[in-house]
Amino acid sequence: MAHTTDHTLLQLLRTDYRQAFKLLYKEHYKMVEYLITKNSGNSADAEDVFQETMIVLFNQSREEGFTLTCAIKTYIYSVARNIWLKKLRSRKNLRAIDDYEKYENIAVDEPADSNEPAIKQVTDAMQLLGENCRKILTLFYYQKMNMVDIAAQLGYTNADNAKTQKYKCLQQLKSKMTVSHA
């Protein structure tokens, strides 16, 4: 079977992330599962760690100028390893990880705590918005998609219309934040 190159996979992650995730699952999930299950974890932990690793890769791939300095396999292994170490520490299980792959120390940003009141205020308000507003705000602020692509994906006639809609949705969100926490 021909393997997709790392460069192609990164491109695909920006244009069709679902397809990219499927390929990454098929090629690298077993490696992460092996790492976790050989280091005090179970299959559910492996699934969780792999998904969080994919989210880190997804977020970083949206950062301007992001390039891989190692093979994607090494990147995935290293990020998964760091995530699992943090989980082990939080469970007070401090045993060292037995490594099966070469790894580089890739820093992983601490994800924002979803239970923090300021964050919860926004996520609760997002639930109160219409589907279209949720999509446009997520595509712009989370997926960092530009207005031309957002317009094409959501069916707006041009980028300016999409921008106006995004502004309206942001105002709606702010008002819902006030209402939901009044």
Place this chain on the structure above:
Amino acid sequence: MLSEEQHILIDKFFSGELTAEETQQFKDLLNGDAAFRAEVELQQQVINGIGVFGAAQLKTELQDIHKEVQADLQSYKPSTGGGSGLLSAVKWLVTLGALGAVGYYGYNYYKAHTQEIHQQLEQLDQVGQPPAPSSAPSGGGYVKRDTVWHTIKVTGTDTVIYGEKELEEYVKKNKGAKQVIIRRDTITSLHTAE
């Protein structure tokens, strides 16, 4: 109430598009205008919150993808149960039967087709060949080698060699050329060559 210009400035700040001049303007407003500062802080809170919301949505999608991939992988695994083992054996028999049928008809088609070509080649042999020139003509021709007819095609223009020796010399001379293709010619073009 912020002005439209101030909103644009905040948008540019969060998308990293401020120029040096705008950066200074942004800093001045941040330190001197309480309403502007409150709006920047609110937008930062919104962006962080949408980040968490987006990541949670992505995680749900990843869980679905995980199930899809697992289902795909399961479907490739051979069955081991009694009932499904029988089903698997039937599938194998059907597959083998289909392959056998394709092979049988393929072989007969190939045999009939090549027989026709060889018959025509033999007829041509009986007619006789044109005298081999001292050097290969650029206009076309053919060569017989081990009862298989060849032409040599170079970058779209047929250059045909008449004798075994000439063929070897030509191949030797053009060894480095990637475009050199030796192919079995068709009966039609053999007639054209004559």
